[in-house]
Amino acid sequence: xxxxxxxxxxxxxxxxxxxxxxxxxxxxxxxxxxxxxxxxxxxxxxxxxxxxxxxxxxxxxxxxxxxxxxxxxxxxxxxxxxxxxxxxxxxxxxxxxxxxxxxxxxxxxxxxxxxxxxxxxxxxxxxxxxxxxxxxxxxxxxxxxxxxxxxxxxxxxxxxxxxxxxxxxxxxxxxxxxxxxxxxxxxxxxxxxxxxxxxxxxxxxxxxxxxxxxxxxxxxxxxxxxxxxxxxxxxxxxxxxxxxxxxxxxxxxxxxxxxxxxxxxxxxxxxxxxxxxxxxxxxxxxxxxxxxxxxxx
Amino acid sequence: xxxxxxxxxxxxxxxxxxxxxxxxxxxxxxxxxxxxxxxxxxxxxxxxxxxxxxxxxxxxxxxxxxxxxxxxxxxxxxxxxxxxxxxxxxxxxxxxxxxxxxxxxxxxxxxxxxxxxxxxxxxxxxxxxxxxxxxxxxxxxxxxxxxxxxxxxxxxxxxxxxxxxxxxxxxxxxxxxxxxxxxxxxxxxxxxxxxxxxxxxxxxxxxxxxxxxxxxxxxxxxxxxxxxxxxxxxxxxxxxxxxxxxxxxxxxxxxxxxxxxxxxxxxxxxxx
Numbered sequence: 179x180x181x182x183x184x185x186x187x188x189x190x191x192x193x194x195x196x197x198x199x200x201x202x203x204x205x206x207x208x209x210x211x212x213x214x215x216x217x218x219x220x221x222x223x224x225x226x227x228x229x230x231x232x233x234x235x236x237x238x239x240x241x242x243x244x245x246x247x248x249x250x251x252x253x254x255x256x257x258x259x260x261x262x263x264x265x266x267x268x269x270x271x272x273x274x275x276x277x278x279x280x281x282x283x284x285x286x287x288x289x290x291x292x293x294x295x296x297x298x299x300x301x302x303x304x305x306x307x308x309x310x311x312x313x314x315x316x317x318x319x320x321x322x323x324x325x326x327x328x329x330x331x332x333x334x335x336x337x338x339x340x341x342x343x344x345x346x347x348x349x350x351x352x353x354x355x356x357x358x359x360x361x362x363x364x365x366x367x368x369x370x371x372x373x374x375x376x377x378x379x380x381x382x383x384x385x386x387x388x389x390x391x392x393x394x395x396x397x398x399x400x401x402x403x404x405x406x407x408x409x410x411x412x413x414x415x416x417x418x419x420x421x422x423x424x425x426x427x428x429x430x431x432x433x434x435x436x437x438x439x440x441x442x443x444x445x446x447x448x449x450x451x452x453x454x455x456x457x458x459x460x461x462x463x464x465x466x467x468x469x470x471x472x473x474x475x
Numbered sequence: 476x477x478x479x480x481x482x483x484x485x486x487x488x489x490x491x492x493x494x495x496x497x498x499x500x501x502x503x504x505x506x507x508x509x510x511x512x513x514x515x516x517x518x519x520x521x522x523x524x525x526x527x528x529x530x531x532x533x534x535x536x537x538x539x540x541x542x543x544x545x546x547x548x549x550x551x552x553x554x555x556x557x558x559x560x561x562x563x564x565x566x567x568x569x570x571x572x573x574x575x576x577x578x579x580x581x582x583x584x585x586x587x588x589x590x591x592x593x594x595x596x597x598x599x600x601x602x603x604x605x606x607x608x609x610x611x612x613x614x615x616x617x618x619x620x621x622x623x624x625x626x627x628x629x630x631x632x633x634x635x636x637x638x639x640x641x642x643x644x645x646x647x648x649x650x651x652x653x654x655x656x657x658x659x660x661x662x663x664x665x666x667x668x669x670x671x672x673x674x675x676x677x678x679x680x681x682x683x684x685x686x687x688x689x690x691x692x693x694x695x696x697x698x699x700x701x702x703x704x705x706x707x708x709x710x711x712x713x714x715x716x717x718x719x720x721x722x723x724x725x726x727x728x729x730x731x732x733x734x735x736x737x738x739x740x741x742x743x744x745x746x747x
Contacts (some may be wrong), residue, residue, distance in 0.1 A: 242530035
């Protein structure tokens with residue numbers, strides 16, 4: 179009996195050792211990535227502030243549109259709602275956008291640098307995730323101040339703060355949008371195992387993503403455009419795709435456009451998309467590395 | 476000048492040969508830029524399902540606005556084709572010492588650095604822009620007078636000259652700073668202000684911004700002036716803005732020349 183207990187403790191101990199070892203490796207990868215990112219912190223600050231410039235033109239454009247029309251709102255959005263929406267999509271994009279991820283993966287496959295992950299005891303997807311978390315942490319560290327400044331200046335455009343439950347749902351949707359953006363772009367990059375050049379596929383993805391994510395305008399504005407199929411609108415079709423979770427959805431949650439059962443259902447759908455894309459990413463990695471061949475030292 | 480034109484033609488021919496060597500890639504690049512442009516056009520069409528015009532009483536209803544957009548496409552395609560590819564290479568040339576080789580050539584360095592590469596695929600948007608302009612003008616309530624069509628290319632050239640001046644000054648900043656990726660991003664974000672009619676910049680924030688982008692960095696004159704020539708009646712205010720565009724274009728060319736020369740005087744070679 180005592181031997182069994184000792185054996186169980188030993189197995190549990192080995193399990194915890196492995197978990198602790200894995201976490202140590204992950205933490206080391208994270209620390210290295212953070213140091214790399216901080217080298218260009220000046221560029222980061224300037225780049226962050228500049229990303230707000232297109233929003234300035236959008237604010238003036240929509241103000242002019244509302245001036246010219248007698249409508250109090252467009253697709254349920256007042257002028258202030260639209261300004262707040264664009265600012266909130268900037269926050270979502272700060273989580274979900276993955277600049278250089280898919281291109282970097284495809285390049286690594288093409289030039290052979292990915293092969294080190296085949297011989298080292300480091301999981302490639304985990305390493306990429308750690309690097310991306312580091313990238314985002316440094317980004318938030320540097321970007322918080324300019325974001326806070328812009329949001330303070332524009333505070334009158336926002337409705338009163340939503341209830342705590344909505345804020346919690348908003349934060350959850352942001353974390354999920356980060357994971358969804360990561361796994362979607364990582365999967366895209368792994369197409370490099372099958373195609374020598376994926377830049378055109380990446381471009382097509384960016385185009386679709388930009389249009390259908392709600393980055394350009396709230397998805398609700400497509401609700402009046404019929405597809406011609408069984409009374410469904412373009413907005414209905416877009417809502418069944420994962421793109422809206424990378425810009426529109428969190429912003430709409432904060433603004434109270436999605437509530438109650440709809441909110442719970444959409445959060446579940448977003449989580450489901452994360453799982454689907456994470457599995458797709460794993461499958462792409464397994465199957466890709468099986469057919470991968472490289473030469474050289 | 477004929478010598479410079481001959482050399483420019485030689486550069487263009489070499490770039491065209493290179494583009495035609497990789498025809499698939501060339502076609503893809505054309506489709507790429509047309510794809511982005513189509514997306515923006517779809518956005519503008521969507522906006523006009525909610526409003527009859529951009530700004531109350533401004534006159535920028537759907538057709539004049541699309542004439543404005545078309546003008547922007549034509550100007551930007553010229554700039555993207557003729558100047559941007561060369562300017563983008565400058566940072567690399569400074570790091571590798573390639574700029575040294577340019578400076579010892581028996582040719583003006585600014586000419587060589589700003590025009591040695593031509594991106595023919597960027598003209599695709601310009602061609603679509605011309606088609607869009609024809610469509611928009613044919614559907615407008617008033618046809619532009621013949622003088623408008625004479626003035627239009629002149630003010631397209633003024634818009635191109637203003638943007639060229641800006642690019643050269645940013646290229647000069649590269650020489651000063653060694654690295655300026657953010658400044659090139661800044662160029663794209665800055666030109667974003669020229670994408671809409673100047674009338675949208677109104678109110679306590681918009682007024683000063685409009686003044687800044689008209690008289691300090693004359694980015695609002697780039698598209699607004701030629702677009703107004705064909706899309707709006709030629710009023711006294713229009714003639715005044717045309718004069719401002721000519722002055723701004725000349726000023727941008729002179730200022731960029733001075734800044735570029737000052738930057739070259741401070742250049743220290745990176746090569747051994």
